[in-house]
Each structure stands twice: as structure tokens, then as C-alpha cells.
Amino acid sequence: MRTSTGCQHEMEHPRFTFNPKEGIDNPALVITDDPDPQSLVPRLCHLTRLEGQSFGFFLRMDQSGRSFEVRDVEPWSPAKRGGLRDGDRVLEVNEEYVHNVDFSKVVRKIQSCGLHLFLLVLRRDEYEEAVSVGVDLQTLAKSSKGDGWSRPRLCHISRHPEDGLGMTVTSVEGQKGQFTVNTVTDGPAEKAGVCTGDRLIWINGVTVSTLTHATLSRTVKRIGDSVTVLVIDREGESCSVRRRTPVLPEVAECRGLPHAARTMRLVKGPDGYGFLLRQERLAGAQRKVHVLREVDEGSPAEAEGMEDGDLLLAVNGTPVESLEHDDIVKEIRRSGDKVVLTSISIPGRDFYRELGISPLLFCEDGRPTIYAQDGEETDRPGQTGSHVSQEL
Numbered sequence: 001m002r003t004s005t006g007c008q009h010e011m012e013h014p015r016f017t018f019n020p021k022e023g024i025d026n027p028a029l030v031i032t033d034d035p036d037p038q039s040l041v042p043r044l045c046h047l048t049r050l051e052g053q054s055f056g057f058f059l060r061m062d063q064s065g066r067s068f069e070v071r072d073v074e075p076w077s078p079a080k081r082g083g084l085r086d087g088d089r090v091l092e093v094n095e096e097y098v099h100n101v102d103f104s105k106v107v108r109k110i111q112s113c114g115l116h117l118f119l120l121v122l123r124r125d126e127y128e129e130a131v132s133v134g135v136d137l138q139t140l141a142k143s144s145k146g147d148g149w150s151r152p153r154l155c156h157i158s159r160h161p162e163d164g165l166g167m168t169v170t171s172v173e174g175q176k177g178q179f180t181v182n183t184v185t186d187g188p189a190e191k192a193g194v195c196t197g198d199r200l201i202w203i204n205g206v207t208v209s210t211l212t213h214a215t216l217s218r219t220v221k222r223i224g225d226s227v228t229v230l231v232i233d234r235e236g237e238s239c240s241v242r243r244r245t246p247v248l249p250e251v252a253e254c255r256g257l258p259h260a261a262r263t264m265r266l267v268k269g270p271d272g273y274g275f276l277l278r279q280e281r282l283a284g285a286q287r288k289v290h291v292l293r294e295v296d297e298g299s300p301a302e303a304e305g306m307e308d309g310d311l312l313l314a315v316n317g318t319p320v321e322s323l324e325h326d327d328i329v330k331e332i333r334r335s336g337d338k339v340v341l342t343s344i345s346i347p348g349r350d351f352y353r354e355l356g357i358s359p360l361l362f363c364e365d366g367r368p369t370i371y372a373q374d375g376e377e378t379d380r381p382g383q384t385g386s387h388v389s390q391e392l
Contacts (some may be wrong), residue, residue: 005250040126040135042091042144046245047082047117052322055079055117059090059110060389067127068098068106070119071389084119089127091141092120094150095251096315099137103239107390108317112360116250119146144243148235154252154362155193158226163187165227169200169216179216181231193255198231201247205355228257249355254362259348261313261363264304268337270292274299275306277332279325282346290320290328292343306341311349313360315343 034250047055056077062069070088073079090106091099094113097108110117116360120141122130130137142149157165166187172178179200181191190196200208204227208216220227220330232240240247266273274296281288295301314320315331316339323331344352344359352359 016235031088040122040130040140042120042122042141043088043145044243044245045079045083045119047084047119049078049115049117051115051302053078055392057112058389058391059107060090061262062124066099068103069124070121078117082117082119084121085123087124088119088121090119091137092118094118094356095120095145097141099141103390104317104389107392110392111317112251112314112358112363114358114361116248118245118251141252146239149239150233150236152230152232152236152249152252153193153198153255154228154230154246154257155189155255156226156228156257157188157194158191159223160188165189165220165223166191167194169220171213175374177211179208179213181229188224190195193253194231195233196231198233201232203227203228203229205357226258240370249357250361257362259343259345259351259359261339261342261348261359262305262310263363264306264341264343266300266304266339266341268339271296271299273301273339275301275327277312277325290325292341294312306343307345310343310345312341314345315341317341319358319360328392 019235049055054077058071058075060069060071061067068090070079070084071086073084073086075115091097093106093109095118096109098109130140157167159165163184166184167189168182169179170182172180181189181194181196181198183194183196183198202208203216203219204218204223211219230247230252237247276293278291278293279288280291282386292301292306292310292312293308295306295308312320312328315328316335318331320328320331332341342360342363348359
């Protein structure tokens, strides 16, 4: 019978000692700390493009099909200048959480945002780390904004015969170009969403920081039957300053803007859709526009509310104002027997041009985007995207 001595036992199973300076010296017992979610800080990228210019990147679904990945960032593009990197994963578009939103809806949101785009992103390794430890990405995105964050409000105020606009504008003492708004209780401004103490950012598309109080007062007095203002509460403004982000209508809540874009879902009839598309140059316009003409009586176009003279904004959710006539016709024909067209009246297009924003900015499937008090969208119809990669 074989026996073992204490010495043999120690040789077969050597002892391991704990050194508080070096930690556990048994490789089999090394403990690795979990990644600290607090070390994950999303990056906010502000992209600014010129009229007709792309942002200069591709957006695609990653291999898992759960996140939106930035790819092929072009050198010297708005995306590159704005800080986007290949592999970044998008959490928010213009301050709206989109991680669980349909891909096609996110693409349309970016395409319709106009000249400014804000993307909240994580680097690829940060995203994978967050997912691996079960970080709530929406909470992470919200916490990155800091306390006091709130959306600016884009409010359209109609003048009352007796109360006027129902607001006065006051200079902030010691701060050049800074103005606050005081509202009349139940007056037009308050009903439009303006609150006493709000900071006035711009009025009818004009940034007030460039105006003196006298000039601003004259501007307000010259206002006709209505005015559109961009305002934000003081805490929201402080948060914007802390984040070094400008207050722009692209990230605002829409409050009662007129001249809504119209979305028409057309099904081709025996004689087609029943309208003509023409490229025309309107009086005073610098470039040609795409106009819907000669709407046939009893046609699918008339049934969907198309009116002669309306301007075409989008085909199947994709903006087309910068496209040539033949390209739009090809896009409509590729749709087969069904097509979705978005249009707006000429006065409506003039209204949005004066404000310097896209009429598609607050319109999804022809309906304005309405926000609840907590900033979350209340109407989010589910849609199935057909593209897994899109140039933007």
C-alpha cells in the first residue's frame, strides 16, 4: 500500500500565499473587476452641412441587428468635422433615443433634419462593453445630458385682437444679447407654450443674440398676425451651455406650427395616379421646385387630397427637393402600384423657408411629432425597414 508524506503533498499541491501589495498570486484565482458603467460617457456630435450637401457617412444595422453603426465617414465631411468615427453606435438622433426604433424611421429622421444633426454615440468597444454588463442604454443617454436638461420649444403665437401676442421681452441685466420672456396669464403666448422666465433664442428665424433691445422691440412691434419663437427654460439653457451645444429648432418640441406637410398614400388606378409632376421656377425663388399639377377629377391623387400647385417634398419618406425631375420620376416608378408622397402648399414652404428649417422636420408619416412632458414621443408607429445600410 502506497503512502504519501507531508512533503510529497506540498509538492503535488503547493501552497499559495496572499500578498496585499501584489494581490492573489494564484493565476487560477485571479478576479477581474466588471467594467464600471459610470466610466461610459456617450459622445455628442454636432454635424452641420450646407444646402444640398450630405453629412458624409453611412448608417447601417450592426451584425446583431440591435444597433445602428456609423461606417465610411468621408474625409473633410460634416460627419468627420463633427467628430463621428467609423464604428460609432448611435443612441440618439437630435436628442431623441432611437436605439430600439426601426431603421427606416431613423434614416428618415436624419434625412429630414435640415442642416443640423446631433448624434449621441458610443465607440464600438464602449457599446459592446455596455451591452455585456447589461447597462440600460436609454438611462445612460439620459444621464449624459446632466440635471436640468429640457428641450427648447418652437411656439407659434397668433395675435389676439385685444391681448396682442400676450408677452413682453426683457433684456437680461449685464448680459448682452440675452432676453427673457414674460407672458400674460391665459394669453396667446402662454397658450402657445411660452412660459414666463423662458429665454428667447430666436424670433421668426432671426437669432436675438445678434440684436439690441431697441432692434428687437421694433421687430416685435412690426409683427403681423402671428409670430414663431424658439424658447427654452433657464435650466435647459444652463445645461446647453454646460454641454456646449447651441439651442436649435432641430431638437425642439413643436407647438402648433401651421402649414403642416401632407402625406398621401396613392394606389395606382387604371389611368395611373392622376396628376402631373413638373419642375418649375417660382417667382422670387433661386432654384426650381417640383410642383404637383393637373390633378384629375376622381383620381387616386384627388381622393388623397392632392391640390394643384402643391410642392413635392418627399417620395416614400425620402426628401426630394434637391433631386432632379427625372430622378424623382424614376423613384415613383420604382414604387410600382403604390407610392407615398409628401407635399406642402406654396405658402407653407415660404413659411418654413423664412424660419430656415425643413417642413419635414416635425413631420413623420404626415403627422407632427408630439412630445409628452418627459420628452418621450407619444406616437411611434412601428414600421419595418427594408434597408440595412444607407448613405446620409
